Amino acid sequence: MARHNNLTQTQTLGFLLKSHYLAEEFPGVVTTSNFATYCVNKHASLETVKALLGRTTLYGTFSAPRAVGTRRVLALPHPTSQLALSRIIAENRDTIAAIIDSSKITLYKTSSKIKESRAFVGLDFRSRAKAEARILARSPVILKADIANFFHTIYSHSLPWAVLGKQDVKNTREGKDKSAKDELKNHWSSKIDEAIQSGNSRETFGIPVGPDTSRIIAEILLAGIHKEEPFAKLMVGRDAYRLVDDFFIGFDDESAARRCHDALRRVLWDYNLHLNETKTKITPASQVFENGWKFDIENFRITDTSPSKQHVAVGRLLDITLRHCESEQDWRPASFFCRRLLSIDIDPSNFSFVRDCILRVGRDFTMCLKFVTQFVTNYRDSLADDESRRIIEQWAKHILATHAKRGHDFEVSSILVICGVLGIKVDQAFIALDEKIVSPVVLSIIGLLSADQLLIGQWDEWRTPPAGTGSIANGRNWLPHYEAVLRKWTKDPEILREIKSDPLFSQLLKSKVTFLDDSDFLSKTVKPSPAPMPSSGRKKPLAIARSPARSERAMFSESYDQE
Secondary structure (H helix, E strand, O other), X not given: OOEEOOEEHHHXXXXXXXXXXXXXXXXXXXXXXXXXXXXXXOHHHOOOHHXXXXXXXXXXXXXXXXXXXXEEEEEEOOHXXXXXHHHHHHHOHHHHHHXXXXXXXXXXXXXOEHHHOEOOOEEOOHHHHHHHHXXXXXXXXXXXXXXXXXXXXXXXXXXXXXXXXXXXXXXXXXXXXXXXXHHHHOOHHHHHHHHHHHXXXXXXXXXXXXXXXXXXXXXXXXXXXXXXXXXXXXOOOOOEXXXXXXXXXXXXXXXXXXXXXXXXXXXXXXXXXXXXXXXXXXXXXXXOOOOOHHHHHXXXXXXXXXXXXXXXXXXXXXXXHHHHHHHHOOOHHHHHHHHHHHHOOOOHHHHHHHHHHHHHHHHHOHHHHHHHHHHHHHOOHHHOOHHHHHHHHHHHHHHHHHHHHHOOHHHHHHHHHHHHHHOOOEOHHHHOOOOOOOOHHHHXXXXXXXXXXXXXXXXXXXXXXXXXXXXXXXXXXXXXHHHHHHOOOOOOHHHHXXXXXXXXXXXXXXXXXXXXXXXXXXXXXXXXXXXXXXXOOOOOOOOOOOOXXXXXXXXXXXXXXXX
């Protein structure tokens, strides 16, 4: 069997399904680890790629906040379509890696990382600062370019153009040579084109936002754009980097930068892509600099030498953070503040203060709710008192009242996970909804709460009628429909019939494969034995004890965020 960077094809497939499937914004209760394991173990008996591509599905959607206060809609791909796409990538990993690597300016790394189940390491954010410093030291003029609505406007038919050459592909498709047409149709780039369409109701524009497999597709496309002559010849010897669709290119003078800018615009037009003119600019290197908020927050000293000094330091850091958020109109400083709070050893006398600080930041900057969820999971034993429970319930109701009716899935799912971790009961009034749930992730978490008797009412009362492509099994709510059958949340005969008769889901049901992990919920945790009373003269504990996350994705998130 062929090996790719020390991975077999089967291992590569497993890694793609395990770690390249979900965007990190999805709550830790959603996991594809079990599905990946199933596909590895059953690799020989899986449906062929041809059979998988013959099915039309829709991906689920998940609305999440961005750092600048706007939102983006992430995709939860259907497992049939994601399996087909991942198999094509796994079978052609070496070739795909070579194409991506041919773009010398990309920060996407194609090496594998077995410890983290990564078939491709992916974006190397840490090398960005070094590359930028190098370019600024050598180039007095900088072109910053950004592609407008990149993932949403990618034309799936352009994948073969990028790999084989646009004109060659067009000539083949318009020609009379049947063998050449068949060869093009069976080429892996054409199969990726087909897989994108099969997972998006046969649409040819746009690829799912969020999965790392979409970044792989984007890198293939942009590597092809780099080879287009009008742009390629101006990039010879040029110092630059590209982070997905963001270009940072150095020049000796403004006229050279303008020529490259015009060439890049023309090449993108040929691929039905366009520059974001508001974010694309030519600027002197002297005007490119960081504002310093990262340094201020990461290097602010929070002492643990005394409770009072720790209290003052946390309060002072919060003030600094809020000023940066306001002056920059950017939520990222709040994220860095939360990371700092999660890394400190909290003195028992300061716990309620730290709790209130992170709840405040999570409410006002909702992208930080993932850190609040981690905080609640780590300190669930210390949050079991009546005061904390009352405060968190009120805080949760406020966030739900603000976001639930607006379809803000990230906020609603985060709060519901916290309710599961702390054992807080919910009903329709608590979630602040006056209509049925439409989000597949939210509907799935409601199912988990119902199984723990934390939901007032039956799960079937919350679900919406199926809409979109084909059927219950193929539509956007494939996740809660499948889990409802697996976990016996539903008695609806239509859901039971469609899921049980589906070619893939029927097999997953037999193997009890789940896409949900509620191991951090209160019902699944074991309460620790009471700590022994300190003997006379013994000092009180120096810090509040943590209870680490149990779910696999949450554990990885903890280690990643604290690096």
